[in-house]
Amino acid sequence: MGTETEYGIIAPGLPSANPTLLSSQVVNAYAATLRQGLGNLAGTRWDYTDETPLTDARGFRMDRASAHPSQLTDEPAELDAEQIALERGGSAEVAVLMNLVLNNGARLYVDHAHPEYSSPEVTNPLDAVLWDRAGDHVAVAAMDRIASTPGFSPVILYKNNTDSKSVSYGSHENYLVPRSVPFSHLAEALIPFFVSRQVICGAGRVGRGPLNQEPGFQISQRADFFENEIGLETTVRRPIINTRDEPHAVAEKYRRLHVIIGDANLNEVSTYLKTGTTALVLALIEQSLAPVPVLEDPVGALRTISHDSSLRATVRLADGRSMTGLDLQDLYCEAVLRALPADADDQTRDVVERWQNLLTTLRRDPADASRQVDWIAKLKVLEAYRARDQLDWTDPRLALVDLQYADLRPDKGIYSRLARRGEAELLVDAAAVASAAVEPPQDTRAYFRGRCIARYPAEVVGASWDSLIFELAGERRLQRVQTREPLRGTAALTAELFDRAADAEDFLAMLLSGPERRVAP
C-alpha cells in the first residue's frame, strides 16, 4: 500500500504567485537540501511509459479527447520557462525540476497546482504512517529551505484538502489487490465502508457545501466534493470509487485500488486506522466475506454522516433499514473480527482492537477520542473558542483554526502544538520519521528504487513505480530495468547485489546476467 498527499500551498508575501511555480520551488528547495547533504543530485525524470490514467477498471478506456485536461497525468506538468526567469529576476541559469525520486523510494513532484509527495510502497499500516509522516518531514525541510534562501518569499504548506471556497485537492491511498477479485465486488462492499469511514478518520472542516455556502462544522474535508458512486475522474465529478486502472505492476496479476475519498490526516492513529481498516476490508472482499449494506443514496449518505458530529444521524439502506455511520462501521468491524485467522500477526490484531475500541468510545462520547481522531481534536479546539469568545460558525477565526490545524510549520501548526502538549497520540518517533525521509522500506520494490537512486545518482536518469532507467558513461543506449513485482526488489533479495557491485556498470552487468534480464530480482 502507499499514500499520496497533495499539499495546500501559499506564499503570503506573494498573494498572486503562480501555484505551479510555488510548487516547483518546493521540489527544487528539497533538491537543494539533498545536494547539500549528499553531494551531486540530478533531477530524476519520471518515466511515463507505463502510465495509463484513462484505463478504466470496469474494462474500457476513455478517449483522450473527452478527458478533462487534469486527467492526463501521464504528461509532465509544464511551466513556462520565461515566466520562471521573470519571477526569479531574470536568471534562469539553474534547470527547474518538476519531479524528484527520493532515496526513500518516494516521488516528490509538481501535480498541477500543488506539490505532491507519493510515499514508497509499504506492506503494513504502521509503515504507511511512517512514510506518510516522512512526506511531511520533506515538506517542512523544503519550507525551511525556501524561507532561508535570499530573494525568496516564504511558502507555507498545509496538509488539508480544501480551501473552503470551491476547491478540493486529494490525499489518496493505494492498495494492491489481486486482479482475480471482480471490480464490482470491490465497489459494492467498499461504497458503504467509505461512506462511513470518515467517522474514524475524517480531518474535520469548518463550513458546509462545496462552495462553503452554509456555516457549520463537518467531519470530513472531502465529503461535499463527491458527486458520483463510481467513475474514472479524480478532479471533476469525483466518484466514491475511482476506477483508474493503472496497476504500476504486472497487470495480469494485480490491480491498484486508487482511493480518492480519504482526508489528509495529521493524527498518526487516524492514518493508521484509515489504511489498516481499509486493508482488512479488502481482505474480507477477497474472501467473499464482506458485508454489503447497500445504501439507497451513497452520495447523500456521505454528506449526511459528515454533517453530523453527534454521530447520530441515520442513512437509509436499500432494504428500508436506517443506520448511523457507526452502525455501518460496526458491521465491517464485526465481519473482520469473525474472519480474523488464529495466526493473525500482532499489527493486524492491534488495528482490529483499536478499531473496535474507537467505535465503542465514539458511541459513548466522541470527545473522548480527541487524541486519536483529527476531526474530534479540531472540533474540541473550535468548541473551546466558541465557548470562550461566543463565536458563531461564520467567524473567520474559526475558519483560521480549521486552516491552521493543518499548517505544517511546527511552531504555527495547531496539530503540532497539540501533539507537543501530549494531546495527540503518536505511533512513530521523530527520529524514525527523519530516517524514513532518506531510507526506503526494506520489504518492497521501493528498496530497490531508493537504493539505486541513492547509490547511482549520476547513472539513474529516469524512474517510475515500475522501472528504473540507467545511462552509463560511454554508452549511448539507455538500460531500462523493470520492477513490476511490488514485493520483489526487497532488501532480502537485492541488498547483497548493492554490496557486491563496484559501480553502476558492475551493478547492471550482474543484474542483467541474472535469470530474468531487465527485471529486478
Add this chain to the structure above:
Amino acid sequence: MATQDRSTTSAASSAAAEDDVTEPAVAAPAAQDSAQTQGVDDLLDEIDGVLESNAEEFVRGFVQKGGQ
C-alpha cells in the same frame, strides 16, 4: 510486538494522560472540572499566540487551484 503493547495500553493511556493534566487520585468532580477548564484556557492561550493576526484577510487569501 511493540504494536501489540501499544494496543493493550492505548485506551488506558489516553485516559491516564488526561488524568495527568488534572489532579491525581480522588479529585472532586468540581475540582476536576476546573482543572480541565484550566487546561483548555491554557491551550487557547497557546493557540492565540500563534494564530495568524488578521484572521479574515488570511483566510480569504488562502485560495487554491483545483487538484485531484
